[in-house]
Amino acid sequence: IQQADYVFTGEGGIDFQTKFGKTPVGVARLAHTYDKPVFVCAGYMGEGIESLYEEGITAIFGILDQSSDLRTALQNGPKNLSRCCENIARLIRSINASSFKNE
Numbered sequence: 001i002q003q004a005d006y007v008f009t010g011e012g013g014i015d016f017q018t019k020f021g022k023t024p025v026g027v028a029r030l031a032h033t034y035d036k037p038v039f040v041c042a043g044y045m046g047e048g049i050e051s052l053y054e055e056g057i058t059a060i061f062g063i064l065d066q067s068s069d070l071r072t073a074l075q076n077g078p079k080n081l082s083r084c085c086e087n088i089a090r091l092i093r094s095i096n097a098s099s100f101k102n103e
Contacts, residue, residue, distance in 0.1 A: 001027075001031050001034055002034050004031075004036055005036075006036065006037055006038075006039065006092065007027060007031040007036050007038045007039070008038075008039050008040075008085065008088075009023060009024045009027040009028070009038060009039075009040055009041075010024070010041040010081070011023065011040065011042045011043075012042070012043045012044075013042060013045075013046060014040060014042040014044075014046065014049055014052070014060060015046030015047050015048055015049060016046070016047060016049065016051055016052075017048075018052055019055050024038075024040045024052070025055045025056075025057070028040075028052075028055050028056035028057045029055060029056050031056060032056035037058040038056060038057050038058050039059050039060075039061065040052075040057055040059070040060045041061050041063050041081055041084050041085065041088075042060060042061070042062055042063065043062070043063060043064060043073055043077070044062060044064065045060060045062050059088075061084050061088060062084075063077075063080040063083070063084040064080060065080055065083070
């Protein structure tokens with residue numbers, strides 16, 4: 001984490017309970033000590049995720065492209081996660097390109 005530019009972590013489902021010992025918050029707390037942005041990718045986003053930003057999480061992204069049963073969501077997980085991460089990378093690249101233009 002110390003040498004990373006960005007930190008990615010994930011959870012099948014994320015909600016207010018995530019701050020009570022789940023991996024994304026542990027990762028975010030560690031990354032925060034190094035001033036690293038943390039992006040969470042989740043199968044679904046539940047109630048109270050706003051409180052997780054205070055724990056060091058920069059942004060939370062849902063990976064599902066449509067409503068589906070659990071079996072289908074798990075089957076399509078790798079494809080959906082890859083697409084989500086690609087979109088985050090495109091956003092980062094766009095922001096970085098814009099900041100260079102303004103310098």
